Amino acid sequence: MKMKAALCKEFKKPLEIEDIPIPEVGPNEVLIKVQYCGICHSDLHIVDGDWESWVKLPVVPGHEVAGVVEKVGKEVKNVKEGDRVGMPWLYSSCEICDYCVEGDEPLCPNHEITGITRQGGYAEYMKAPAHFVTKIPDKLELSYAAPLFCAGITVYGALVRLNIKLNELVVIQGIGGLGHLAIQYAKAMGAKVVALSHSDKEKVAKELGADYFINSSKQDPIKEINALGGADAILTTVYDSKSIQNLVNALAPRGRLSVVGAAQEPIYVNPFDLITKRIVITGSAIGGRKLLREMLEFSAFNNIKPIIQEYAFEDVNKALDDLRAGKIVLRGVLKFN
Ligand SMILES: [Zn+2]
Numbered sequence: 001m002k003m004k005a006a007l008c009k010e011f012k013k014p015l016e017i018e019d020i021p022i023p024e025v026g027p028n029e030v031l032i033k034v035q036y037c038g039i040c041h042s043d044l045h046i047v048d049g050d051w052e053s054w055v056k057l058p059v060v061p062g063h064e065v066a067g068v069v070e071k072v073g074k075e076v077k078n079v080k081e082g083d084r085v086g087m088p089w090l091y092s093s094c095e096i097c098d099y100c101v102e103g104d105e106p107l108c109p110n111h112e113i114t115g116i117t118r119q120g121g122y123a124e125y126m127k128a129p130a131h132f133v134t135k136i137p138d139k140l141e142l143s144y145a146a147p148l149f150c151a152g153i154t155v156y157g158a159l160v161r162l163n164i165k166l167n168e169l170v171v172i173q174g175i176g177g178l179g180h181l182a183i184q185y186a187k188a189m190g191a192k193v194v195a196l197s198h199s200d201k202e203k204v205a206k207e208l209g210a211d212y213f214i215n216s217s218k219q220d221p222i223k224e225i226n227a228l229g230g231a232d233a234i235l236t237t238v239y240d241s242k243s244i245q246n247l248v249n250a251l252a253p254r255g256r257l258s259v260v261g262a263a264q265e266p267i268y269v270n271p272f273d274l275i276t277k278r279i280v281i282t283g284s285a286i287g288g289r290k291l292l293r294e295m296l297e298f299s300a301f302n303n304i305k306p307i308i309q310e311y312a313f314e315d316v317n318k319a320l321d322d323l324r325a326g327k328i329v330l331r332g333v334l335k336f337n
Pocket residue numbers: 040041042043063089150151
């Protein structure tokens with residue numbers, strides 16, 4: 001039996017859609033019939049060869065997978081045929097080291113990554129270890145659930161680790177695939193939310209729940225945020241180290257700043273600010289299985305969903321080109337028949 005899959009066989013070349021065998025599942029594995037797969041900025045790094053030493057070619061990218069269980073191995077107990085499930089960035093981990101036992105599997109030294117070190121979801125079917133397949137709550141539509149498996153958990157995890165408290169002033173920098181979800185999570189956590197963007201996204205930011213909007217190409221964000229009393233927490237989703245560094249000046253005493261975009265340049269912080277204001281500068285990447293389940297339940301309960309742009313699977317190369325050209329405003333999702 002064959003399936004269509006989009007393969008990266010050579011870096012910096014379009015993906016090739018080929019008919020390849022449907023994977024055989026082992027006793028502890030699950031075969032997922034993929035229905036939607038989100039398109040993450042990381043997928044560009046993969047196909048463009050930015051992570052050359054890490055990616056094993058040929059690879060099927062895609063780590064925001066939502067679909068239905070087609071088949072389970074004979075030892076599988078946690079999911080059954082027909083269950084609505086998803087697969088995140090985290091494909092598997094050792095399950096016994098301290099990080100794994102504490103639910104912090106992404107820090108496991110022996111973890112594998114969907115669509116990078118293992119075949120991902122840009123295909124009609126993918127196989128996955130049953131212990132890492134996550135059920136999707138009934139209330140979440142699969143098309144909206146897909147991007148939550150990377151974009152959603154990335155910002156939800158960061159906000160949880162920022163320990164947001166009721167009525168705190170929380171700044172979300174960058175209103176794209178990550179930021180537009182972060183606004184919704186921060187609002188649902190009870191924060192007063194400031195959306196900060198260099199382009200005019202006031203309308204969408206406020207519709208998603210932002211209390212304030214600052215356009216950094218027209219206003220001085222430091223002045224504006226400090227006029228509101230300073231930020232208790234800042235989640236920055238941009239790739240510009242300079243603007244991240246500048247935002248440190250908008251932190252209130254005991255303010256926390258978390259970075260989720262892998263900007264290339266270092267960030268310099270004045271030790272005096274660390275001492276006298278006791279600010280915390282940190283970062284966050286995705287989350288373990290427990291946090292993933294919590295994020296999906298939180299999203300379903302609070303009716304949080306991404307704003308998506310759908311592409312037919314066959315148009316995967318156009319979707320990647322659009323993402324590269326900045327034509328996907330919030331989140332692109334591949335749809336399978
Ligand atoms: Zn991703």
